Each structure stands twice: as C-alpha cells, then as structure tokens.
Amino acid sequence: QVQLVESGGGLVQAGGSLRLSCAVSGRTFSSRVMGWFRQAPGKERDFVAAVSWRGDSIYYADAVKGRFTISRDNARNTVYLQMNSLKPEDTAVYYCAARGNYLNGYDQASSYDYWGQGTQVTVPS
Numbered sequence: 540q541v542q543l544v545e546s547g548g549g550l551v552q553a554g555g556s557l558r559l560s561c562a563v564s565g566r567t568f569s570s571r572v573m574g575w576f577r578q579a580p581g582k583e584r585d586f587v588a589a590v591s592w593r594g595d596s597i598y599y600a601d602a603v604k605g606r607f608t609i610s611r612d613n614a615r616n617t618v619y620l621q622m623n624s625l626k627p628e629d630t631a632v633y634y635c636a637a638r639g640n641y642l643n644g645y646d647q648a649s650s651y652d653y654w655g656q657g658t659q660v661t662v663p664s
Contacts (some may be wrong), residue, residue, distance in 0.1 A: 561635030
C-alpha cells in the first residue's frame, strides 16, 4: 500500500512563493514516477508537473513552465513542488500522485495509481 500526504499549501499574494511537499509511505517510492496535479473549483484536474524515478526526466504544463520546479528526494521518500511568481489563476487544490515506473501518459491523471488528499493554494486577485 502506498500513501501520500501533501503539505505546504496556504494563502499567498500574487508574485509570492510556496513550496509543497508530498511524503510517500511504501518501499517502492524510488521506483515510481511522481506527479503534481491541480483542480480549481468547477474544473477538471489538470497536470502540473511530473518527475521520473531518477529525477532525470522532468515535465511541466505550459502554464507553469519557468515558475514551478518539481524535485524529489528518494532518501526521504518526498517529492516537492516549488512554486514561484504565483498568479491568481494558480489557485486550486494541489494533489500529489504516484504511478509505475513508466513515462508514457505522464500528464494523464487516469494513469496514476495513488493520490494524496490535496492541499489548498490560494492566490487572491
């Protein structure tokens, strides 16, 4: 069984920064592709970023490229999302997700097997 717990969300002014963390239980963390998704009220869950198990393949949604950085620490079973230059349109619940060790379809929420409970990020306009 794999469990994911996000933390680090909150309210931040436009232009500010937040760092989300996702602690993962289970001995297979280091072999999993990890992703971040977000869901705004009334909208679908959208891909934000993904990282391969080694951390050498990283992908971002166009909306966050150059502002967000995904990283992972396999020794700590944790994946991070550093969010800079936040905008009101970044307001959403952010979810951490885990899947098997393959990259095809990394941006498809349906391909992830495990999900955290989500953490709210609010950027007032």
